[in-house]
Amino acid sequence: MNPITEHNSRETLSPLKAEAKKLNFYYGNFQALKNINMPIYEKKVTSLIGPSGCGKSTYLRCFNRMHDLYPGNRYEGAIEFHPDRTDLLSKKVDPIEVRMRISMVFQKPNPFPKSIYENVAYGLRVRGESARSVIDDKVEAALRSAALWGEVKDRLKELGANLSGGQQQRLCIARALATDPELLLFDEPTSALDPIATASIEELITELKERVTILIVTHNMQQAARISDFTAYMYIGEMVEFGVTDQIFIKPKRKETEDYITGRFG
Amino acid sequence: MNQQELQALRAMIATHKRWDYMFGVLGILALMLALMTFVALFADMAVNGLGRINVDFLTSFPSRRAANAGILSAWVGSVLVMLVTACAAVPLGVAAGVYLEEYAPKNWVTDIIEINVTNLAGVPSIIYGLLALGLFVYTFGLGQSILTAGLTLALLILPIVIVATREAIRAIPQIIREGAYACGATTWQVVSDHIVPYSSAGILTGVIIGMARAIGETAPIITVGALTFIAFLPTAPFAGDPPAGLFDWLFAPFTVMPIQMFNWTSRPEAAFLNNAAAAGLILVLMTLTMNGLAIWLRYRLRKNIKW
Numbered sequence: 001m002n003p004i005t006e007h008n009s010r011e012t013l014s015p016l017k018a019e020a021k022k023l024n025f026y027y028g029n030f031q032a033l034k035n036i037n038m039p040i041y042e043k044k045v046t047s048l049i050g051p052s053g054c055g056k057s058t059y060l061r062c063f064n065r066m067h068d069l070y071p072g073n074r075y076e077g078a079i080e081f082h083p084d085r086t087d088l089l090s091k092k093v094d095p096i097e098v099r100m101r102i103s104m105v106f107q108k109p110n111p112f113p114k115s116i117y118e119n120v121a122y123g124l125r126v127r128g129e130s131a132r133s134v135i136d137d138k139v140e141a142a143l144r145s146a147a148l149w150g151e152v153k154d155r156l157k158e159l160g161a162n163l164s165g166g167q168q169q170r171l172c173i174a175r176a177l178a179t180d181p182e183l184l185l186f187d188e189p190t191s192a193l194d195p196i197a198t199a200s201i202e203e204l205i206t207e208l209k210e211r212v213t214i215l216i217v218t219h220n221m222q223q224a225a226r227i228s229d230f231t232a233y234m235y236i237g238e239m240v241e242f243g244v245t246d247q248i249f250i251k252p253k254r255k256e257t258e259d260y261i262t263g264r265f266g
Numbered sequence: 267m268n269q270q271e272l273q274a275l276r277a278m279i280a281t282h283k284r285w286d287y288m289f290g291v292l293g294i295l296a297l298m299l300a301l302m303t304f305v306a307l308f309a310d311m312a313v314n315g316l317g318r319i320n321v322d323f324l325t326s327f328p329s330r331r332a333a334n335a336g337i338l339s340a341w342v343g344s345v346l347v348m349l350v351t352a353c354a355a356v357p358l359g360v361a362a363g364v365y366l367e368e369y370a371p372k373n374w375v376t377d378i379i380e381i382n383v384t385n386l387a388g389v390p391s392i393i394y395g396l397l398a399l400g401l402f403v404y405t406f407g408l409g410q411s412i413l414t415a416g417l418t419l420a421l422l423i424l425p426i427v428i429v430a431t432r433e434a435i436r437a438i439p440q441i442i443r444e445g446a447y448a449c450g451a452t453t454w455q456v457v458s459d460h461i462v463p464y465s466s467a468g469i470l471t472g473v474i475i476g477m478a479r480a481i482g483e484t485a486p487i488i489t490v491g492a493l494t495f496i497a498f499l500p501t502a503p504f505a506g507d508p509p510a511g512l513f514d515w516l517f518a519p520f521t522v523m524p525i526q527m528f529n530w531t532s533r534p535e536a537a538f539l540n541n542a543a544a545a546g547l548i549l550v551l552m553t554l555t556m557n558g559l560a561i562w563l564r565y566r567l568r569k570n571i572k573w
Contacts, residue, residue, distance in 0.1 A: 064448055066444060066447070069443075069447060071372055096450050096451075096452060099447065099448055100450040104448040106444065106445060106448075110442055112442060112445065112460060113442075113570060113571045122446070122451075122459070123450065126449050126450050126451045126455055127450070175445075175449065179449070
């Protein structure tokens, strides 16, 4: 089953942004991902769903080489990043280069204990940007994109931690957006938030896909159904089924997917 | 539950609570014992020494006559030695702590280094004195100077600074690190933009507690050759014989507060014991001030750090 040919009609509508090819991942001796093949289409939202421990976060964290921070982790296979077809997992590719192109938003809001302004500006500072006017403009643009500008424009010097949980998460999204990433990773971004904050983040994600490709891990199936164009169901390190979201939720091809979606399992 | 069972239950709870009460009393006793010992010592020093503390005592050199003797050379020596200690111990200790937490690979070499650093804190201070005598005084030829003493005490408190740095760094949530790395930061950028600023409160506390210990150290300072009677101050910058430099004072002979006290307590005249008590009082106040400063700084710095 080759997902590329399977979604050929979609591919003509939207070019590939990335593609996992025979991806295996090991925590020491434990194999956490098994032979994952999956396309990610440009300017679409792709959801990863599956029960806890199925490897969806592990898979997501391969895309910005987060696993390189810890000893004993090993990748096999490739994630090809388009249009330049760089292999994100190659030893020859510096993980810092990868993280400069791909931003990430974490499960728990993790603003730095710095001002709101400095939180958003950090990605630019890391890139050596020092012109105040450039940073000012990009911080404002990122906060506007994250639907936070109106709430914080008069308190940019306050600590990020003084914001509410939902605002903190939008601050983290602004931080990720400030550097114009090509791909934005979300690791269960609403699991620590209340329903109202969750709704605002979901709305934001839908708006953001106009300009950036999004890959999101969620343990909330309704959320995947609401916001994503494509959905992948994972189970114990394997990609069970990948497809257009409507198809996955209405007419899954695999029995396992159907069992999970209908709540018989998981 | 009938009446009888209820009474049995209540009796059982009462028995258990008696142990609560007994431990509470025991704890207060233990606390009082420690606290009262210090208060008694402090009060004793205050009774003997308070009469001697005045401006003259702080601005006079030691003298053969107890009534004229002061601690000028001793407190100036202590302050200068502490300055050298801080300048040496802080960069070395923080760098070592940061390396061990953020850079060092997790292998057996790192494990051995870690165990050794922890053990260094338990090495008797006289051993540091002997090491310094051989290394700084004879091998490097730094002389029996403020520089030698400062470096010796820096070695002594280095493990304290390293351990404090590591603990402060470990208190930073991993998710903050990941957030910074995810922005594309290098390890050095993560360390200088995040790790060191966020752990500065803990590091500072460790440094000051280490300094408070160092200021009371006597044995290693005597070993490296501090004088017990000194009637002049180290040369001020650019004030000595030409060619006078900014750091001439580093190589000056010196004494420190605890040595001055030790010297006075070994005199037969009772008046000198009062001098020693007065000097002790000032030394304790210096230490308490440093600890107070540590608590205040920690409070100030932590106010802006929230995860």
